Amino acid sequence: MNKPQVPDFLKNIRIVLARPNHPGNIGSAARAMKTMGLTRLYLVEPKVFPSDEANALASGAVDVLESATVVASLAEALSDVTVACALTSRRRELTTPLSTPRETTPELVARARDGEQVALVFGNETFGLSIEEVEQCNRLVTIPGNPDYFSLNLAMAVQVMTYELFSHTGVDVEYLRPESETASLGEVEGFCQHLDQTMEAIGYYRRRNSERLMRRMRALFNRSGMLRDEVDILRGLMKQIQRVADGHEHDGTA
Amino acid sequence: MNKPQVPDFLKNIRIVLARPNHPGNIGSAARAMKTMGLTRLYLVEPKVFPSDEANALASGAVDVLESATVVASLAEALSDVTVACALTSRRRELTTPLSTPRETTPELVARARDGEQVALVFGNETFGLSIEEVEQCNRLVTIPGNPDYFSLNLAMAVQVMTYELFSHTGVDVEYLRPESETASLGEVEGFCQHLDQTMEAIGYYRRRNSERLMRRMRALFNRSGMLRDEVDILRGLMKQIQRVADGHEHDGTA
Structure with a gap:
């Protein structure tokens, strides 16, 4: 501008x-x-x-x-x-x-x-x-x-x-104002589902109320005004967590 | 206050x-x-x-x-x-x-x-x-x-x-803010009628469109936010003008 x-x-x-x-x-x-x-x-x-x-x-x-x-x-x-x-x-x-x-x-x-x-x-x-x-x-x-x-x-x-x-x-x-690319609600929701799968996969939900937890997390990330590259960073992190959980190497070369 | x-x-x-x-x-x-x-x-x-x-x-x-x-x-x-x-x-x-x-x-x-x-x-x-x-x-x-x-x-x-x-x-x-006593619309209108009578009585309306003139005066005084004592001063003035026009003395003793 x-x-x-x-x-x-x-x-x-x-x-x-x-x-x-x-x-x-x-x-x-x-x-x-x-x-x-x-x-x-x-x-x-x-x-x-x-x-x-x-x-x-x-x-x-x-x-x-x-x-x-x-x-x-x-x-x-x-x-x-x-x-x-x-x-x-x-x-x-x-x-x-x-x-x-x-x-x-x-x-x-x-x-x-x-x-x-x-x-x-x-x-x-x-x-x-x-x-x-x-x-x-x-x-x-x-x-x-x-x-x-x-x-x-x-x-x-x-x-x-x-x-x-x-x-x-x-x-x-x-x-x-720097040009910023705010993530859409769909993109935030995509990340939240990724987070949900990850928490499930690594056994974090055991004995916990997964629905309640995800409701809190969804509220947090929806109000944060996430940017697209922040979504990308976190989805990258989820992938790496699942890789580690699957027993692959930790060096990111998978 | x-x-x-x-x-x-x-x-x-x-x-x-x-x-x-x-x-x-x-x-x-x-x-x-x-x-x-x-x-x-x-x-x-x-x-x-x-x-x-x-x-x-x-x-x-x-x-x-x-x-x-x-x-x-x-x-x-x-x-x-x-x-x-x-x-x-x-x-x-x-x-x-x-x-x-x-x-x-x-x-x-x-x-x-x-x-x-x-x-x-x-x-x-x-x-x-x-x-x-x-x-x-x-x-x-x-x-x-x-x-x-x-x-x-x-x-x-x-x-x-x-x-x-x-x-x-x-x-x-x-x-x-000083306490002020704003005149009501009725008080402003009372003054406007007084003005109208005065203008009529002293012959100001001759060959003029009295309705149009009064419309302008009403608009002016309605938008001025008149205070009560301002109305009083102007109505006093109208009285004196009529007194003078009636041929009475100018010293205000009538």
Whole structure:
């Protein structure tokens, strides 16, 4: 299976960092974005940008930093956006409904696919988003987590949101799966009968309930998801056992 | 709504870092774990541990580092484990089926709930898991992402996996939602009729298709998820408009 493409519509989803303090976080966020196929980064009044520290932490995602848009206000970053999600971990006395990344993402993906511009807005490391910033957004998103320790780092929050987005693109890890040849139920049953004959032939069933034993063995091998070459190896083993039991040589030349 | 508890069964899920190089990553991983309610960290042959750098990056999660178990081999970290997931981003010529965090997590949560010990195993930052390490696990998990830039940092991978786990615990962000009083369809309709009368009374409908206009307005307000106090504000406005139209004073004293 060929390596899939990053879906084109992800370019319609931007990450907005509002007033980030630490250049390292900008770099880590860029890296997090790129691992999940996102490229459009907006920085609202970054304290330091560009910087060597951001470039170092971006690792192979310096291109995301180089094409980043620096703006003077959140309004500027959102002017052409139809859905802006404010990431927040605090209880807010707002009437905008609060949702989780998993609840929100299907709508975001659908809108981005339709060509709408979508933004995920993250606040300052220490203070989060101000109430004025939140009010410029039309969605409120909270990443679920430990109610007693809600200390998700800025770049970690970007990673979780972009992972959630990517997981709804339909791009799977299918291309990484080795081609495997799962044995059919018939092939597994063929092996089980071979096993049954062997156990009978070598006298293992003596004083034992052969039906019950074979039921357990059938259950085991049916649930194991046997591959064809595993069936072959085991049937080869059964043959050799019977050969040995028949008094032939043990060297496999029979 | 009260703040929920972190489910107790999460203590049956451990994070295993195999041969981590950078103390900072150990600290960031501990922080990531704690944000998602996990506490049990196993370190297989860490290059440096304990360290000030790990403590600094753990932020409020130093307790996770302090209770971490340092072992000399992966086998030791897994001896009482029934399901061990090897995190890998490479194509491996292995017969263990490859799955995504979202596919795997329901089984992990179910087993941990039943009291089984579950492990998520992460490899060295540079080399990942060795084939020998992968073979000691009975699940292979790959985080989906950009096929052209698969450069998820170690602690980021821990964050994504633990986020995925936590999202299956059933602990929601419900307790963070402000109590809101959504208007019923009858209340929205009451307002719409009030709007209709007002538009009629002030002569807005002249030469316009009043039915079509009201259909659009009804659709808008029905989909807006109006709250009760929003209905009240708008009905107050309608009253004032009619007052003004009737030639009364504009100061609201009528």
